[in-house]
Amino acid sequence: MEAVAAMAAGQQLETGHETLVFALGQEEYGIDILKVQEIRGYDAVTTIANSPSFLKGVINLRGTIVPIVDMRIKFNLGNVEYNQFTVVIILNIAKRVVGMVVDAVSDVITLLPEQIKPAPEFGSALKTEYINGLGTIDSRMIIMVDIEKLMTSQEMELVDAVA
Amino acid sequence: MSIDLSQFYQVFFDETAEHLANMESFLLELDVDNPDPEELNAIFRAAHSIKGAAGTFGFTDLAEVTHELETLLDRLRKQELALRSEMIDAFLAAGDVLKEQLAAHRDDSSCDPAEAEHICQVLRKLAHEGQPAANQAQAVSPNLSERSFYLNLKLPANRSRDTMLANLAGMGQLHVRDDGSDPSVLQVVVQTSAQEVDLLEVLAFVIPPEDIELHDVTDDVDNARGYGIFDKTPSEPAVSRAANGQEAWGLFQPVAAGNAGIAEEGDGFGLFAPVAGASPAGDGEGYGFFTPIEAPAADTPAGKSGDDGDGYGFFDPLPAAQGSLAPAPVAEPAVAAPAKPPADTPAEKKRPADKQNVEASTIRVSVEKVDQLLNLVGELVITQSMLAQTASTLDPVIFEQMMQGIGQFERNTRELQEAVMSIRMIPISFVFNRFPRVVRDVASRLNKQVELRLIGENTELDKGFIEKLSDPLTHLVRNSLDHGIESTEARVAKGKPATGTLTLSAYHQGGNIVIEVRDDGGGLSREKILSKARERGMAVSDSMPDQEVWQLIFEAGFSTAAQVTDVSGRGVGMDVVRRNIQEMGGRIDIESMSGVGTTMLIRLPLTLAILDGMSIAVGASTYIIPLTFIVESLQPKTEDVKSMATRGRVLSIRGEYLPLVALHEILNEPPHVERVEDGLVIVLEADGGRIALFVDDLLGQHQVVIKNLENNYRRVPMISGATIMGDGRVALILDVSALVRAHRNN
Numbered sequence: 001m002e003a004v005a006a007m008a009a010g011q012q013l014e015t016g017h018e019t020l021v022f023a024l025g026q027e028e029y030g031i032d033i034l035k036v037q038e039i040r041g042y043d044a045v046t047t048i049a050n051s052p053s054f055l056k057g058v059i060n061l062r063g064t065i066v067p068i069v070d071m072r073i074k075f076n077l078g079n080v081e082y083n084q085f086t087v088v089i090i091l092n093i094a095k096r097v098v099g100m101v102v103d104a105v106s107d108v109i110t111l112l113p114e115q116i117k118p119a120p121e122f123g124s125a126l127k128t129e130y131i132n133g134l135g136t137i138d139s140r141m142i143i144m145v146d147i148e149k150l151m152t153s154q155e156m157e158l159v160d161a162v163a
Numbered sequence: 164m165s166i167d168l169s170q171f172y173q174v175f176f177d178e179t180a181e182h183l184a185n186m187e188s189f190l191l192e193l194d195v196d197n198p199d200p201e202e203l204n205a206i207f208r209a210a211h212s213i214k215g216a217a218g219t220f221g222f223t224d225l226a227e228v229t230h231e232l233e234t235l236l237d238r239l240r241k242q243e244l245a246l247r248s249e250m251i252d253a254f255l256a257a258g259d260v261l262k263e264q265l266a267a268h269r270d271d272s273s274c275d276p277a278e279a280e281h282i283c284q285v286l287r288k289l290a291h292e293g294q295p296a297a298n299q300a301q302a303v304s305p306n307l308s309e310r311s312f313y314l315n316l317k318l319p320a321n322r323s324r325d326t327m328l329a330n331l332a333g334m335g336q337l338h339v340r341d342d343g344s345d346p347s348v349l350q351v352v353v354q355t356s357a358q359e360v361d362l363l364e365v366l367a368f369v370i371p372p373e374d375i376e377l378h379d380v381t382d383d384v385d386n387a388r389g390y391g392i393f394d395k396t397p398s399e400p401a402v403s404r405a406a407n408g409q410e411a412w413g414l415f416q417p418v419a420a421g422n423a424g425i426a427e428e429g430d431g432f433g434l435f436a437p438v439a440g441a442s443p444a445g446d447g448e449g450y451g452f453f454t455p456i457e458a459p460a461a462d463t464p465a466g467k468s469g470d471d472g473d474g475y476g477f478f479d480p481l482p483a484a485q486g487s488l489a490p491a492p493v494a495e496p497a498v499a500a501p502a503k504p505p506a507d508t509p510a511e512k513k514r515p516a517d518k519q520n521v522e523a524s525t526i527r528v529s530v531e532k533v534d535q536l537l538n539l540v541g542e543l544v545i546t547q548s549m550l551a552q553t554a555s556t557l558d559p560v561i562f563e564q565m566m567q568g569i570g571q572f573e574r575n576t577r578e579l580q581e582a583v584m585s586i587r588m589i590p591i592s593f594v595f596n597r598f599p600r601v602v603r604d605v606a607s608r609l610n611k612q613v614e615l616r617l618i619g620e621n622t623e624l625d626k627g628f629i630e631k632l633s634d635p636l637t638h639l640v641r642n643s644l645d646h647g648i649e650s651t652e653a654r655v656a657k658g659k660p661a662t663g664t665l666t667l668s669a670y671h672q673g674g675n676i677v678i679e680v681r682d683d684g685g686g687l688s689r690e691k692i693l694s695k696a697r698e699r700g701m702a703v704s705d706s707m708p709d710q711e712v713w714q715l716i717f718e719a720g721f722s723t724a725a726q727v728t729d730v731s732g733r734g735v736g737m738d739v740v741r742r743n744i745q746e747m748g749g750r751i752d753i754e755s756m757s758g759v760g761t762t763m764l765i766r767l768p769l770t771l772a773i774l775d776g777m778s779i780a781v782g783a784s785t786y787i788i789p790l791t792f793i794v795e796s797l798q799p800k801t802e803d804v805k806s807m808a809t810r811g812r813v814l815s816i817r818g819e820y821l822p823l824v825a826l827h828e829i830l831n832e833p834p835h836v837e838r839v840e841d842g843l844v845i846v847l848e849a850d851g852g853r854i855a856l857f858v859d860d861l862l863g864q865h866q867v868v869i870k871n872l873e874n875n876y877r878r879v880p881m882i883s884g885a886t887i888m889g890d891g892r893v894a895l896i897l898d899v900s901a902l903v904r905a906h907r908n909n
Contacts, residue, residue, distance in 0.1 A: 044892060045893075046784070046885075046892060046893040046894065046895065047784065048879055048882070048895065049829070049830035049831055049832065049879075049881070049882075050830070050831060050879075050880065051879070057893075058872070058876065058885060058893050059893060060887045060891055060892065060893050062542050063538040063539065063541050063542040063545075063870075063887065064538070064870075064874070064875065065870045065871070065872055065874070065875060065876070065885045065887075065893055066875050067875055067876040096874070096875045097875045098875060157877070158876060158877065159877055160873070160877040160878055
């Protein structure tokens with residue numbers, strides 16, 4: 001039984017990546033669903049003095065102190081509002097928990113390897129080094145983000161610089 | 164098929180570390196002059212277990228050292244060698260080497276093989292000093308190597324008494340105990356250097372084991388277990404041995420002994436007449452066997468029975484003896500005999516009963532699991548308080564049942580929280596246990612006599628403290644040994660006992676744990692400290708209270724030791740000690756009296772995870788300040804706030820000017836209160852500096868659970884951690900030390 005289940009899981013991995021798709025401004029981004037811990041609404045945060053503007057602060061997630069970054073501020077997407085529709089994706093990356101504010105979460109899709117094309121240099125808010133490729137499904141283009149690399153980068157200032 | 168042994172390495176490391184710790188504690192307790200064979204055996208077993216396991220896992224270096232250790236220990240426990248203090252030193256050193264090797268394997272690093280080789284050589288040399296050492300042992304205490312066995316043999320029909328005796332004669336000196344009337348019985352005392360097992364082996368060839376009755380009667384002398392064997396005739400050899408004082412065959416006159424050897428609290432089984440003052444029993448169990456034959460003298464163990472021990476006295480019933488026993492020649496050695504044994508009172512007597520290791524059944528659980536449990540319970544407490552808050556708005560009459568439920572819930576959560584907290588608590592003996600060794604080593608290096616007393620070893624504190632406490636405590640102990648306790652000559656000159664006392668104690672006081680390091684040495688010298696402080700350009704005055712003077716020794720680079728020794732005196736350390744303790748949220752105080760001694764008092768909160776804090780408001784945010792740093796809080800008057808052209812503002816408090824730091828400026832937070840006079844000022848003290856912190860308001864005092872910011876985020880300047888408040892929101896904890904440091908540097 002277990003062997004069968006494992007095989008099924010393996011097949012799924014081989015045949016396609018389950019991807020969580022979210023929207024930031026006009027663009028759609030996809031991240032590996034296995035990095036997502038949960039999705040929740042935006043709560044009051046505790047601000048941290050002298051931190052970058054996109055770091056909204058920290059929240060109490062069932063006893064864990066979790067930093068919240070607002071990608072809309074990070075990518076200069078203009079009017080940033082916090083209301084009951086604001087969504088936070090709680091990510092579990094590199095043994096850390098980080099919350100990420102996005103415009104909206106649309107759906108979960110499975111992308112086959114042949115649906116993912118290498119990304120050209122282009123004018124996204126995101127640097128190419130954090131992009132795994134471009135996924136195409138129907139007429140939509142999804143920017144596949146290496147979220148672990150992005151969140152642990154110096155740019156996000158979420159981790160202590162390695163001495 | 165090969166099994167991957169590496170999965171068991173962790174168990175091996177843990178167990179070996181435990182064995183080593185056991186071995187060390189036994190070694191330190193061992194009495195060199197009178198080693199307890201049980202303890203030698205325990206040490207041997209520990210070494211043997213390590214060797215076996217190390218061999219199994221292929222850690223040959225460990226196995227080699229333990230092998231040498233074992234060889235020497237084996238000879239010791241078989242009493243082929245006499246224990247000497249340099250052997251204990253060698254054992255301790257070997258233990259250290261093993262620990263290093265173990266650490267090296269654990270961390271996959273390497274350690275110096277030369278050290279292991281050296282200790283192996285030392286051990287080998289000690290073990291092979293065999294002959295001379297054994298001779299020496301014999302000279303000092305002949306009983307140790309020469310033993311006496313009482314044999315009661317039922318001879319098989321085909322063996323004659325004489326051949327049996329001839330066989331036994333080969334083993335040692337014989338003293339026949341029966342009259343030869345029954346040819347199938349042989350009672351004999353063999354005085355031999357052979358072991359009991361050897362003797363049995365020889366006998367086993369000719370006599371079935373069930374027909375052999377063998378008692379080791381040597382211990383009559385050194386363990387005060389007396390077999391006084393009645394001799395039908397005042398046997399000549401027995402008398403002479405008693406006279407030699409080697410063996411305790413006290414042949415004495417019952418009446419005379421009656422005065423000396425009266426049983427004090429003995430539960431004696433005696434078939435003797437109550438008149439018989441010559442009871443063989445001290446406070447042990449005495450078996451007195453009535454002998455049917457009237458004799459002028461009785462062999463009794465009364466020599467040593469005055470002490471403890473189980474006495475087997477085959478002695479004469481009194482009336483008979485008393486009647487006929489005038490014979491004086493036997494009485495004399497008897498008087499001599501009682502005097503001897505008390506001199507070598509067995510070591511067991513001194514050993515406190517409570518030293519026995521209490522075997523508790525335990526499970527090993529990783530700390531993360533416990534911490535996770537602690538987190539979850541913390542969450543539960545917050546949820547509970549939220550529920551309680553909501554419920555308090557409801558009508559208690561209508562919702563009576565729910566109110567009861569919520570009350571019950573509150574009690575249960577609190578108990579659960581306490582129970583979970585207690586999992587992290589371990590007794591402070593984990594730290595204290597290393598000090599007998601430290602004190603022994605340091606005291607012998609400094610040539611001082613020091614007795615260490617440990618009090619309250621079972622006081623429990625957070626596991627996190629145990630690890631962090633070890634270094635500062637070691638430092639304080641070394642300091643006390645070096646500077647506190649005077650040299651033996653100086654102590655005697657002052658009329659103090661030659662042996663100094665160092666006391667380590669731990670106890671609960673309020674919500675704190677207090678750990679004391681107390682010595683009965685010379686105390687701190689006010690004058691020396693003050694003059695040293697002036698030398699270093701510190702602002703001091705002669706009128707400073709003692710407490711403040713003592714605190715000066717925690718300043719970096721401050722040492723009043725006339726002489727720098729390799730133990731201490733370099734002036735690095737006390738400042739580190741204080742910083743370590745402050746990092747744990749504790750504080751250290753000194754009490755000292757010249758000529759009487761010094762006490763260092765370390766106060767720690769009950770657990771690492773909880774902190775007593777004051778919550779303060781700045782603008783829209785709430786911050787927590789650890790209570791240990793707060794000196795006072797006050798509402799400043801306009802005239803007390805002075806500004807200095809380039810260095811900001813200062814606040815004058817009772818003639819002292821403190822830098823005035825506005826928290827909202829540091830945190831870039833728009834404050835509700837702009838003017839210092841409208842807000843509050845908190846005086847903070849850390850690392851020997853003071854600042855006045857200007858905040859909007861004080862909100863209240865809480866016990867808060869400390870959460871790490873770095874787990875998911877990173878270090879934030881001026882913030883030491885975070886906590887979750889009753890309403891579920893996160894509040895940040897201010898790093899007061901950093902705050903004070905930043906403003907002292909300006």
